[in-house]
Amino acid sequence: QKEVEQDPGPLSVPEGAIVSLNCTYSNSAFQYFMWYRQYSRKGPELLMYTYSSGNKEDGRFTAQVDKSSKYISLFIRDSQPSDSATYLCAFGGSQGNLIFGKGTKLSVKP
């Protein structure tokens, strides 16, 4: 079983749709959970991070963590063409370095 699994997509949605991006993990030692957004030819941008199970909301974005199921999600409401990017989940533990998913490429069509 891979340590982190993320559907690579690509995922194409119409403008205004609700987008759900998901990752599963197997390592119970992960303590913090992050989502990065990466535009083409740019570095990853930290979008959201959380340390506990539950939901965390920031504008149109909601990060959800379910530690019992080892599952995290990122929801994007009212998606915009500017949300078109690759989204990477990342997991961290006591060792300090992050473990990344493969990334999901999202395209929001106007």
Place this chain on the structure above:
Amino acid sequence: SAVISQKPSRDICQRGTSLTIQCQVDSQVTMMFWYRQQPGQSLTLIATANQGSEATYESGFVIDKFPISRPNLTFSTLTVSNMSPEDSSIYLCSARLAGTYEQYFGPGTRLTVT
């Protein structure tokens, strides 16, 4: 948050030569990292840059090929030595903000080896 700059942003190099990439952070950070990203792929950690001591390398990466320096808390360099076309990739500097688990990335250095 932290703003990370990298120089150069891109370069085209000949086989057998070396390139040094510089990374500067504008905030207090604890850990600094170097990653490699192949086009369309996820990030692979090369090493953790340690201030005042040798970097900690991941499996498959060695100091002779990727020497790393971190002379102070906010600056690090990565050298790609004796380059071959297989080293063509994007190299990303990253740093963790002091007192948090937040990790930020630079814009990357796009390296092409001919």
